[in-house]
Amino acid sequence: MSTSDVTRQGVRGARPARDALTGSARARPDAPRRDGRAPEGGFRSYYGRPVLNRIPWAARDIAGYLFLGGLAGSSSVLAAGAELSGRPALARTMKATALGAITGSVAALVNDLGRPARFVNMLRVCKPTSPMSVGSWLLAGYGPLAGAAAATELTGRFRRPGTAATVGAALLGPAVAAYTAPLICDTAVPAWHEGYREMPFVFTGSGAAAAAGVGLLGSPPAENGPARRAAVFGAALETAALARMRRRTAAVADTHRGGRAGVLLRAAEALTATGALGAAVLGRHRWAARVSGAALVAGSACTRFGIFYAGIASAEDPRYTVVPQRERVRERAAAGLA
Amino acid sequence: MTANDPAPGGPADPAGAAGHPDHPPRVGFFTDTSVCIGCKACEVACKEWNAIPEDGLNFAATSYDNSGGLGADTWRHVAFIEQRRPLGRQHTGVARDGAGPAGEAAAVDLGMPSFERPGDGAGADGRGEFRWLMSSDVCKHCTEAACLDVCPTGALFRTEYGTVVVQEDICNGCGYCVPACPYGVIDKREDDGRVWKCTMCYDRLGAGQQPACAQACPTDSIQFGELDELRERAARRVTDLQLAGVDSARLYGEDPGDGVGGAGAFFLLLDDPEVYGLPPDPVVTTRDLPAMWRHAGTAAAVLLAGLAATFLGRRR
Numbered sequence: 001m002s003t004s005d006v007t008r009q010g011v012r013g014a015r016p017a018r019d020a021l022t023g024s025a026r027a028r029p030d031a032p033r034r035d036g037r038a039p040e041g042g043f044r045s046y047y048g049r050p051v052l053n054r055i056p057w058a059a060r061d062i063a064g065y066l067f068l069g070g071l072a073g074s075s076s077v078l079a080a081g082a083e084l085s086g087r088p089a090l091a092r093t094m095k096a097t098a099l100g101a102i103t104g105s106v107a108a109l110v111n112d113l114g115r116p117a118r119f120v121n122m123l124r125v126c127k128p129t130s131p132m133s134v135g136s137w138l139l140a141g142y143g144p145l146a147g148a149a150a151a152t153e154l155t156g157r158f159r160r161p162g163t164a165a166t167v168g169a170a171l172l173g174p175a176v177a178a179y180t181a182p183l184i185c186d187t188a189v190p191a192w193h194e195g196y197r198e199m200p201f202v203f204t205g206s207g208a209a210a211a212a213g214v215g216l217l218g219s220p221p222a223e224n225g226p227a228r229r230a231a232v233f234g235a236a237l238e239t240a241a242l243a244r245m246r247r248r249t250a251a252v253a254d255t256h257r258g259g260r261a262g263v264l265l266r267a268a269e270a271l272t273a274t275g276a277l278g279a280a281v282l283g284r285h286r287w288a289a290r291v292s293g294a295a296l297v298a299g300s301a302c303t304r305f306g307i308f309y310a311g312i313a314s315a316e317d318p319r320y321t322v323v324p325q326r327e328r329v330r331e332r333a334a335a336g337l338a
Numbered sequence: 339m340t341a342n343d344p345a346p347g348g349p350a351d352p353a354g355a356a357g358h359p360d361h362p363p364r365v366g367f368f369t370d371t372s373v374c375i376g377c378k379a380c381e382v383a384c385k386e387w388n389a390i391p392e393d394g395l396n397f398a399a400t401s402y403d404n405s406g407g408l409g410a411d412t413w414r415h416v417a418f419i420e421q422r423r424p425l426g427r428q429h430t431g432v433a434r435d436g437a438g439p440a441g442e443a444a445a446v447d448l449g450m451p452s453f454e455r456p457g458d459g460a461g462a463d464g465r466g467e468f469r470w471l472m473s474s475d476v477c478k479h480c481t482e483a484a485c486l487d488v489c490p491t492g493a494l495f496r497t498e499y500g501t502v503v504v505q506e507d508i509c510n511g512c513g514y515c516v517p518a519c520p521y522g523v524i525d526k527r528e529d530d531g532r533v534w535k536c537t538m539c540y541d542r543l544g545a546g547q548q549p550a551c552a553q554a555c556p557t558d559s560i561q562f563g564e565l566d567e568l569r570e571r572a573a574r575r576v577t578d579l580q581l582a583g584v585d586s587a588r589l590y591g592e593d594p595g596d597g598v599g600g601a602g603a604f605f606l607l608l609d610d611p612e613v614y615g616l617p618p619d620p621v622v623t624t625r626d627l628p629a630m631w632r633h634a635g636t637a638a639a640v641l642l643a644g645l646a647a648t649f650l651g652r653r654r
């Protein structure tokens with residue numbers, strides 16, 4: 001059907017000359033070209049679709065798991081230090097925190113399984129090539145120790161074995177806090193994998209800051225000296241490692257800036273810095289310590305959720321998969337010619 | 339280490355390395371996309387044989403593609419790409435076996451109701467400056483398979499044929515294999531919680547049959563066989579095509595020296611892999627795992643030392 005009319009003034013309503021060039025039809029100017037050619041952004045793709053499949057993990061469960069694991073592991077170290085240096089109130093808080101956090105993290109992990117009833121299948125094998133397998137065994141060792149440490153503390157019975165469990169949990173705790181970095185980095189997700197060198201330091205720093213935060217919330221100023229120092233240590237470690245990771249990798253730098261991850265990570269930076277500064281300067285005042293502690297815990301949670309969402313964003317955009325790999329191919333070709 | 343862990347660096351014999359002493363030769367797919375006509379017989383045959391649920395009756399609205407990509411319910415996926423490019427004498431008239439570049443007469447009979455090839459009558463100039471690329475994607479059955487490496491339950495295992503298969507009664511749905519796969523193949527089925535992917539028709543192999551997709555492919559674009567033999571055949575085919583003027587022909591995934599130790603399912607492509615939705619240079623993530631453990635170990639030690647240090651000194 002023709003849409004044009006021939007009037008005395010000429011042809012009206014004629015469509016512009018059709019130029020149905022293959023590959024010219026793009027719904028949005030920023031949409032990927034249909035023929036996969038690479039005008040914008042310098043990479044080609046299959047209709048802009050991601051190369052990787054959608055990550056089937058819920059943020060609440062897995063980012064929550066990362067946060068709680070870091071909190072538990074670091075809390076156990078502070079608990080042992082507090083017990084051995086005679087700070088009973090701090091020790092009590094940290095032991096209870098470790099048990100609560102590790103229970104929560106296992107609950108989050110089980111909740112995220114597609115077949116929760118088959119959780120025990122994790123312990124069928126022990127595979128060093130699978131950080132999740134290693135982590136399951138680590139939790140199987142650490143969980144009961146953290147539990148015994150808290151139970152003996154709260155009931156006041158079996159003090160001697162309780163101290164042994166506290167020390168044992170403190171020795172395994174850092175591994176629990178650090179292993180979650182290989183857990184997410186041992187994937188093809190660009191913003192996680194490319195950051196594998198710094199990620200464990202981000203996670204242990206963030207875990208230390210969170211545990212310090214709980215310590216500040218739950219111990220009197222007379223005993224919170226270690227928590228104040230741990231706040232500064234954790235925040236500094238996390239901030240330095242994050243900065244280095246962003247400097248080194250475009251996929252990390254980009255995805256940490258934009259979207260939901262960007263908002264969360266900016267909030268994390270502000271909260272962590274405020275909390276650490278508050279703890280260092282005003283930590284001897286009860287209310288300032290509590291506010292700083294709350295900021296540190298919230299900052300650590302924001303860091304984990306931010307890093308989680310950055311990974312999701314980097315997997316959803318084929319750019320972060322294709323561009324570095326294409327670059328590698330080009331470099332190899334250039335080296336081959338030279 | 340369990341028996342399923344491949345040796346680092348990509349074993350030449352993955353089935354043997356996984357603990358199958360007397361195993362049959364390694365099998366694989368060679369998908370020659372230059373003869374693919376996009377009929378999707380492979381997608382249908384795969385769904386039928388493996389009783390895969392419907393994956394949404396969608397139309398991608400970008401091309402004739404309606405399954406979009408590989409997933410829990412799509413184990414073969416046919417990609418369609420329309421390009422404004424000269425054909426480059428890209429036709430199917432090159433005989434596959436030995437006839438060489440001059441194989442004008444030995445055209446592959448596609449069984450189409452036509453007496454001449456499209457564009458023949460118009461001459462080279464009249465053929466138009468555009469081409470269709472079609473390619474049937476599938477799990478690569480990597481020599482170094484990230485999905486298998488990271489699986490914490492041992493649900494994913496290496497078969498005696500050198501392929502990678504999920505045991506559905508063991509998978510607990512942790513989903514770790516999904517982001518581990520550098521090709522976006524394995525995927526979690528929402529309503530069932532477990533992960534699914536191509537098994538290279540493990541059940542058919544046991545009965546001496548070839549996989550359903552290869553059986554159904556009308557143009558032999560999907561070729562099934564012993565991997566060594568397929569690699570030789572593919573090398574001949576790509577040389578033939580290049581001599582015939584199809585400069586863009588290249589193999590993808592055939593090299594045992596690549597980032598996954600060579601794919602058990604490899605391809606002949608007519609453009610860059612990323613145009614088909616394939617990663618240009620995938621590397622199995624577990625190659626970096628030893629370094630990851632080292633960094634994590636250092637970080638754990640730093641954490642322990644740093645927190646211990648907060649208890650040092652005069653009590654303030």
Ligand code: SF4
Nearest residue numbers: 477478479480485519
């Ligand atoms: S392509 Fe992906 S799913 Fe298939 S074997 Fe390789 S890593 Fe596993």
Ligand code: SF4
Nearest residue numbers: 489509510512513515
């Ligand atoms: S989802 Fe199943 S197959 Fe995949 S890693 Fe987890 S247990 Fe293994």
